[in-house]
Amino acid sequence: xxxxxxxxxxxxxxxxxxxxxxxxxxxxxxxxxxxxxxxxxxxxxxxxxxxxxxxxxxxxxxxxxxxxxxxxxxxxxxxxxxxxxxx
Ligand code: HEC
Numbered sequence: 001x002x003x004x005x006x007x008x009x010x011x012x013x014x015x016x017x018x019x020x021x022x023x024x025x026x027x028x029x030x031x032x033x034x035x036x037x038x039x040x041x042x043x044x045x046x047x048x049x050x051x052x053x054x055x056x057x058x059x060x061x062x063x064x065x066x067x068x069x070x071x072x073x074x075x076x077x078x079x080x081x082x083x084x085x086x087x
Contacts, residue, residue, distance in 0.1 A: 033082035040069050040079060050086035058083045 041047055044065075053061060059080050066076035 030082065030085065033078045034086075036075060037079045037082050040071055040075065041065065043069065050083045053083070053087065055084050055087065058087065 038047055062076055062080045062083065066079065071079070
């Protein structure tokens with residue numbers, strides 16, 4: 001009887017922790033993607049707005065300019081993810 005109450009509490013705690021942790025990981029990731037975008041994409045011109053281009057237009061543009069900026073494939077992917085999530 002007692003142990004099932006304890007189990008329920010532990011389970012609840014695990015669920016709460018995993019939800020709050022998951023949230024902060026996602027936030028951190030999107031913040032660092034947006035920082036990477038800001039750091040990489042305004043050395044030659046002003047920073048474009050994510051809403052300037054569509055989901056179809058961004059991937060080839062980020063690839064083109066990312067390669068010019070000597071970014072890694074992983075960095076290009078992260079910038080693309082950020083732009084598509086915010087356009
Ligand atoms: C090495 C310099 C350089 C860097 C770094 C750079 N760009 Fe550019 N970008 C340019 C130049 C030059 C143009 C305008 C002329 C052209 O079409 O090439 C331009 C134009 C653009 C345009 C307008 C193109 C259009 O067809 O409307 C977008 C959008 C853009 N850049 C996005 C980015 C993004 C996103 C990044 C970061 C991954 C980035 N740029 C980094 C040089 C750069």
